[in-house]
Amino acid sequence: xxxIVTSDLILGECIAxxxxxxxxxxxxxxxxxxxxIDELAPDLIFLDLLLxxxxxxxxxxxxxxxPETARIPVVVxxxxxxxxxxxxxxxxxxxxxKDTMTPEMIKKFVQKHARTLKSLKTLKxx
Amino acid sequence: MESEVNGILVAAHELKAPLGLMRQLALxxxxxxxNTNELEHIRAQMVDVSExxxxxxxxxxxxxxxxxxxxxxxxxxxxxxxxxxxxxxQSLFHFNQRELRIKYANRARLVTANRELLYSVxxxxxxxxxSFSGERARSELTVRDHAGKVRVGVRxxxxxxxxxxxxxxxxxxxxxxxxxPMRPGSSGLGxxxxxxxxxxxxxEAGAVRHRDGTSFxxxxxxxxxxxxxx
Numbered sequence: 172x173x174x175i176v177t178s179d180l181i182l183g184e185c186i187a188x189x190x191x192x193x194x195x196x197x198x199x200x201x202x203x204x205x206x207x208i209d210e211l212a213p214d215l216i217f218l219d220l221l222l223x224x225x226x227x228x229x230x231x232x233x234x235x236x237x238p239e240t241a242r243i244p245v246v247v248x249x250x251x252x253x254x255x256x257x258x259x260x261x262x263x264x265x266x267x268x269k270d271t272m273t274p275e276m277i278k279k280f281v282q283k284h285a286r287t288l289k290s291l292k293t294l295k296x297x
Numbered sequence: 298m299e300s301e302v303n304g305i306l307v308a309a310h311e312l313k314a315p316l317g318l319m320r321q322l323a324l325x326x327x328x329x330x331x332n333t334n335e336l337e338h339i340r341a342q343m344v345d346v347s348e349x350x351x352x353x354x355x356x357x358x359x360x361x362x363x364x365x366x367x368x369x370x371x372x373x374x375x376x377x378x379x380x381x382x383x384x385x386x387q388s389l390f391h392f393n394q395r396e397l398r399i400k401y402a403n404r405a406r407l408v409t410a411n412r413e414l415l416y417s418v419x420x421x422x423x424x425x426x427x428s429f430s431g432e433r434a435r436s437e438l439t440v441r442d443h444a445g446k447v448r449v450g451v452r453x454x455x456x457x458x459x460x461x462x463x464x465x466x467x468x469x470x471x472x473x474x475x476x477x478p479m480r481p482g483s484s485g486l487g488x489x490x491x492x493x494x495x496x497x498x499x500x501e502a503g504a505v506r507h508r509d510g511t512s513f514x515x516x517x518x519x520x521x522x523x524x525x526x527x
Contacts (some may be wrong), residue, residue: 270320
């Protein structure tokens with residue numbers, strides 16, 4: 172299951188379409204995403220850093236602080252210049268820019284990370 | 298010169314967002330995999346996004362023309378304008394899972410305003426409410442009499458307007474587009490447009506802070522012709 176956190180529902184739908192093989196949930200703000208993350212247990216998160224209300228960094232800080240959620244891979248979506256920032260400590264595995272991202276780029280992250288965690292879960296259950 | 302460059306930058310920022318969305322929507326088309334309903338849904342979104350961007354460009358052009366005094370002031374039926382705005386934004390509210398409630402409590406039916414400019418003011422307030430309310434939240438468009446004038450207000454239940462921004466507004470509304478903290482992604486262009494148009498119409502515009510959101514309003518003089526109907 173893939174969690175998409177963005178205040179822009181049209182953008183959220185576009186990302187969900189690109190993930191079409193996987194279940195997706197779109198949430199519009201950081202607080203709701205923080206509240207529901209345990210219940211949803213996503214395999215991968217696409218996170219728009221520019222959210223209404225508390226921004227994406229609030230969400231990143233929160234999930235990084237718990238061992239259960241710190242391992243969830245996050246792809247941030249932003250046009251901000253993040254070159255000086257080490258986002259790997261938040262579990263960020265990639266960055267997409269709104270101006271240049273394509274469905275193929277989104278699919279690559281899904282194939283790499285959602286499948287990886289799925290196979291780990293399958294191994295554990297076996 | 299500096300304010301001119303800032304204005305250009307703000308306009309560019311605001312227009313980049315819908316263009317980016319149009320691009321994403323166009324990339325979403327998959328004629329092999331998607332059915333007619335899905336394709337129609339994407340098409341409708343593209344039309345909606347582009348129409349909003351076109352409206353914004355038109356509003357920016359109007360600001361440039363304000364000094365020429367081309368906008369005629371006349372008696373305007375304020376409820377009819379509100380109805381038109383709501384009709385235009387209904388699908389957007391619905392798609393974003395927001396609700397807009399309308400409450401008409403004004404006795405005075407006509408105000409002195411410019412129809413186009415007033416439409417833009419109310420439109421920008423409502424658009425602001427969509428953008429900055431939580432999911433499934435309601436916004437309220439109210440029209441009521443207030444101190445001998447007619448007040449049109451839009452109340453949202455989003456992030457509260459920071460007190461320093463509110464103070465700036467009290468001093469003289471918005472002199473230039475200003476990004477509002479807790480409302481990221483917004484250059485404040487919509488509110489700046491609303492304030493310029495309100496000033497042209499000699500209408501008072503303002504904001505009210507609530508614990509759980511913000512109201513933006515414009516107050517307009519009652520048209521003397523209104524007395525003919527009462």
